[in-house]
Amino acid sequence: MNRFDNIPEAALDWHRAGKGAALATVVETWGSAPRRVGSQLAISGAGEIAGSVSGGCVEGAVVVEALDAMAAGRPVMLEYGVSDGDAFAVGLACGGTIRVLVEPVGSVLPEALLAELVAARAAREAVAYVTGSAGRRLERAGHEDRFRMDRSGLLEDGETFVAIHNPPLRLIIVGAVHIAQALVPMARTLGYDPVVIDPRESFASPARFPDTRLMPDWPDEAVAALGLDARTALVLLTHDPKLDDPALMAALRSEVFYIGALGSTRTHGKRVVRLAEAGFSEAEIARVHGPVGLDIGAAGPAEIAVSILAEMTRVLRRGA
Numbered sequence: 001m002n003r004f005d006n007i008p009e010a011a012l013d014w015h016r017a018g019k020g021a022a023l024a025t026v027v028e029t030w031g032s033a034p035r036r037v038g039s040q041l042a043i044s045g046a047g048e049i050a051g052s053v054s055g056g057c058v059e060g061a062v063v064v065e066a067l068d069a070m071a072a073g074r075p076v077m078l079e080y081g082v083s084d085g086d087a088f089a090v091g092l093a094c095g096g097t098i099r100v101l102v103e104p105v106g107s108v109l110p111e112a113l114l115a116e117l118v119a120a121r122a123a124r125e126a127v128a129y130v131t132g133s134a135g136r137r138l139e140r141a142g143h144e145d146r147f148r149m150d151r152s153g154l155l156e157d158g159e160t161f162v163a164i165h166n167p168p169l170r171l172i173i174v175g176a177v178h179i180a181q182a183l184v185p186m187a188r189t190l191g192y193d194p195v196v197i198d199p200r201e202s203f204a205s206p207a208r209f210p211d212t213r214l215m216p217d218w219p220d221e222a223v224a225a226l227g228l229d230a231r232t233a234l235v236l237l238t239h240d241p242k243l244d245d246p247a248l249m250a251a252l253r254s255e256v257f258y259i260g261a262l263g264s265t266r267t268h269g270k271r272v273v274r275l276a277e278a279g280f281s282e283a284e285i286a287r288v289h290g291p292v293g294l295d296i297g298a299a300g301p302a303e304i305a306v307s308i309l310a311e312m313t314r315v316l317r318r319g320a
Contacts, residue, residue, distance in 0.1 A: 005040070005051055006050065007023070007040045007041070007042045007050050007051040008023065008040070008042070008114060008117055008118050008121065008165075009118050009121070010042040010044075010050035010051075011023050011042040011043075011044075011050075011105055011114065012105070012111070012114050012115060012118050014042070014044035014045070014046075014048065014105075015105040015106060015111060015114070016111075019044045019045045019046050019048075020044065020045025020046075020070050020104070020105075020106075021042060021043065021044050021045065021070075021104070021105040021106075022042070022043045022066040022069055022070050022102055022103060022104045022105060023040055023041075023042055023043075023102070023103050023105065023109060023114075024040065024041040024042075024043065024053055024062050024066055024078075024100050024101070024102045024103075025038065025039070025040050025053070025100065025101050025103070025152075025161075025163055026038060026039045026040075026053050026054075026098055026099070026100055027077075027099050027100065027101045027153075027154060027161045028098070028099040028153075028154060029096060029097065029098050029099075030081070030096060030097040030098075031081075031096040031097055035052060035053055035054055035055055035098070036152075037151075037152050037153050038150075038151075038152025038153070038163050038164060039051070039052065039053050040053065040163075041053045041059060041062060043062070043063050043066040043067070043070075045067070045070055047063060047067070049063060053098065053100050054080070054098060057080075058080045058098070058100075061078075061080070062078060062100055062102065065078055065102060066102045066104075069102045069103075069104050069108075070104045070107075073104060073107035073108070074104070074107070074108065075101065075102060075103050075104070075108045076101075076102045077099060077100070077101055077102075078099065078100040078101075078102065079097065079098070079099045079100075080097065080098055080100070081096070081097030081098070101131070101161065103131075109136060110136070113136060113137070113138065116138055117129060117138060117165060120138065120140075120165070121165055121167070124167035124168075124227075124229060124231070125140065125167070126140065126147045126164075126165070126166050126167060126230065126231070127139070127140055127165050128140070128142075128143045128146065128147070128162050128163065128164055128165070129162070129163040129165060130160060130161070130162050130163075131160070131161050131163075132155075132157070132159050132160030132161060133159055133160070134160070139162075143162060143164065146162060146164050147164060147166060147230070148230075148257070148316070148317075148319060149316075149317055149318075150164055150166055150316075150317075151164060152164045166231055167229065167231040168191065168192075168193055168231065169190075169191055169192045169193065169231055169232075169233070169316075170192060170193045170194075170195065170226075170231060170232045170233070171183075171187045171192040171193070171194045171195070171232075171233050171235065171312075172194075172195050172197065172222075172223060172226060172228075172232060172233070172234045172235070172247075173194060173195065173196045173197065173235050173237060174197045174198070174219045174234070174235070174236045174237060174238060174243060174244060174247050175197075175198055175203075175236065175237030175238035175239075175243065175244075175262075176196050176197075176198035176200070176203035176204040176205075176208065176209065176214070177203065177237050177238065178301040179237055179262070179301040179304050179305055179308075180196055180209070180237055181208060181209065181301065182301045182302040182304075182305040183235070183305040183308060183309070184196065184209060184212055186305050186306070186309055187309060190309060190313075192233070193213075194212060194213070195212075195213045195214075195215060195222075195226060196209055196212055196213070196214050196215070197214075197215045197217060197219050197222040197223070197247070198214075198215075198216065198238070198243075199216055199217060199218055199219075199243070200216075201216045204216050218243075218246070219243055219244070219246055219247035220246030220247055220249075220250055222247075223247050223250045223251070224250065228250065228251060228254035228255070228256050229254070229255055229256070230255040230256070230257055231257070232254075232256045232257070233256060233257060233258035233259075233260070233312050233316075234247065234248075234251045234256050234258070234259050234260070235258075235260045235261075235262075235292060235308060236248060236259075236260065236261040236262060236292075237262045237292075238262075239262060239263060239267070241271070241274065244261060244271075245271075245274060245275075248261065248271075248275070248288065249275070249278060249280075252275070252280055252284050252285075252287060252288070257315060257316055258289070258311075258312045258315045258316065259287055259288045259289060260288070260289040260290070260292035260293065260308055260311065260312070261288055261289070261290040261291075261292055262290075262291065262292050263290060263291055263292075264291060265291060267290075267291075268288075268290035268291055271288070271290060272285055272288075275288075289311060289315075292304075292307075292308055292311070293307030293308040293310070293311050294307045294310045294311045294314070295307070296310070
């Protein structure tokens with residue numbers, strides 16, 4: 001999928017084109033700041049921008065400061081809040097305060113490090129960009145909770161900042177059924193890249209799933225081709241063990257963050273028996289959320305889709 005944020009990529013492109021570039025990152029917020037910590041804005045030496053640090057409130061002021069930082073070849077820490085006359089003048093009147101770190105590319109943020117970050121993002125690697133008194137570096141381990149919760153932030157020393165760069169979320173749906181038709185657009189709104197797998201071409205048709213990647217393959221072959229990682233959720237909706245079980249077994253051997261399977265309690269009980277007979281442990285089988293979704297008394301495909309996405313969000317943000 002195309003990322004919602006191609007911000008580091010834009011900064012690298014502008015730098016390599018000779019325009020100059022800087023990355024501005026929200027490193028701390030208080031109150032009702034409009035963007036979360038880790039939000040970024042790329043600025044070119046020509047004043048072009050990609051992304052945002054405040055939803056439009058202070059971007060103009062940040063661009064001016066970034067151009068000065070590029071000219072001076074130094075980083076700068078900016079702070080804007082409702083109590084600051086300058087910040088109020090540029091629009092941050094919602095009661096929040098933000099601190100923004102501006103790093104010119106080349107003179108402060110090495111081009112090679114930015115290129116490594118962009119390559120990791122393209123490869124769907126989860127990486128943390130760490131900056132502080134010890135310099136700037138990428139780390140792929142040691143921030144498991146932050147990766148799971150997508151939570152950038154300052155460490156306890158109050159100086160070291162960790163910017164989390166996770167792959168885009170992906171939702172693999174096995175079963176092009178009515179619930180999937182409701183689930184796909186909802187998931188896309190939440191930032192997921194949905195893929196629908198179903199060998200029954202009359203089900204997995206573009207007419208039923210417009211602008212959606214469809215794979216009319218057997219599920220085990222499809223998930224093997226897609227790859228399963230820690231930013232992937234798998235939802236099984238067919239009720240048919242011939243279709244569901246091969247994909248389910250592949251998911252249990254992977255790091256997918258969520259596995260959900262449609263069916264009654266009785267149906268899930270039979271599924272548990274089949275998985276145990278296939279050699280999966282009790283702990284592995286417990287990863288399967290079945291019946292799928294939070295128990296909200298859902299009635300109808302759309303409400304079931306809401307319950308599934310709610311449970312996926314809970315697991316993603318709080319863990320199983």
